[in-house]
Amino acid sequence: MAKLMRSAPQPSQSVSRRVVASTASIDRNGRRVSQNWELANFQANPVLLFGHDADRLPIGTAQVEVVGEGAAAQLEATLEFDQADPFAARVAGAWDRGLLRAVSVGWFPADPSEVRDVFDDQTGAFLFTEYPRNELAELSVVPIPANPDAVRVAASLDFKTELEALTQSQPATEAKNTAGTSQRKINLARWELARRRRNRG
Numbered sequence: 001m002a003k004l005m006r007s008a009p010q011p012s013q014s015v016s017r018r019v020v021a022s023t024a025s026i027d028r029n030g031r032r033v034s035q036n037w038e039l040a041n042f043q044a045n046p047v048l049l050f051g052h053d054a055d056r057l058p059i060g061t062a063q064v065e066v067v068g069e070g071a072a073a074q075l076e077a078t079l080e081f082d083q084a085d086p087f088a089a090r091v092a093g094a095w096d097r098g099l100l101r102a103v104s105v106g107w108f109p110a111d112p113s114e115v116r117d118v119f120d121d122q123t124g125a126f127l128f129t130e131y132p133r134n135e136l137a138e139l140s141v142v143p144i145p146a147n148p149d150a151v152r153v154a155a156s157l158d159f160k161t162e163l164e165a166l167t168q169s170q171p172a173t174e175a176k177n178t179a180g181t182s183q184r185k186i187n188l189a190r191w192e193l194a195r196r197r198r199n200r201g
Contacts, residue, residue, distance in 0.1 A: 017095060021064060021139055022075040022105045023149040026128045032118075033147075034132045035066055035073035038110055042136040048079055049140040050091055052106050059088035062139045074149070077103065077139055091141055101152050102145040106138040 026032050048060040060081040067076045081092035094100045109115050110133035118127045145151070 017079045017152055019077050019079060019103050019152045020074055020149055021062075021077040021103055022147060024071065024073070025147060025149050027147040029146050030126070030128050031146075032128045032130050033105075033107070033134055034130070035075060036133045037064075037066055037075055038133065038135040039064060039066075042138070047138050048081070049106070049138050050087075051142055052104065052138070052140045054138070056087075057085065058082070059085065059091050059141065064136065064139070075105065075136070079103075079139075079141070095141065095152075100141055100143065102142055103150050104140050104142045104145045104147070105136060105150070106140060107134045107136050109133070110135050 022033055022035065022037075024032055024035055042064065046061045046063060047058040048062045050056065050059050060079060062077045062079050064075060064077045066073055068074055079095075081095070082088040083092060091100065109131050114132045116130050118130055119125060120127055
């Protein structure tokens with residue numbers, strides 16, 4: 001009796017996808033990341049991670065570029081998954097099936113002294129924290145992005161449905177001035193710890 005044989009995927013196979021990686025919209029953490037990116041270090045080591053987990057092997061690579069100018073500028077990326085790695089192949093499969101469709105940037109302010117909190121001129125309520133210049137450290141596939149705009153450009157190819165682009169970010173919530181300052185300090189502390197950890201690697 002003849003057996004039906006399935007051909008195993010070859011290590012050289014890859015799945016590439018185009019995504020919006022970052023925009024200047026206010027994200028869910030109350031941050032507005034200017035699309036003034038320093039990309040040289042990332043381009044020398046263009047790692048694609050899952051969930052910002054730097055302790056796990058990368059799941060692929062990402063080629064990035066800033067597209068557009070001014071307020072319309074955004075960071076876009078082409079993802080290439082490592083099909084030779086079982087976990088990365090699972091992530092790629094989930095991406096193909098539409099279960100995963102978002103990314104998140106791992107980054108540092110190029111100059112922390114330039115980071116500033118922005119408040120409403122009339123009410124004094126905290127609006128967002130502005131990051132004028134930023135260095136891209138890594139790009140991650142994530143189930144839920146901090147920036148709702150950070151999703152794949154189109155769900156075409158083998159997909160049955162088109163992805164509806166998220167064009168509106170969540171409105172900034174009103175908070176006391178101290179809340180914005182505290183969040184900024186927390187963010188900067190996290191970046192400092194991440195820098196020290198990276199320097200030890």
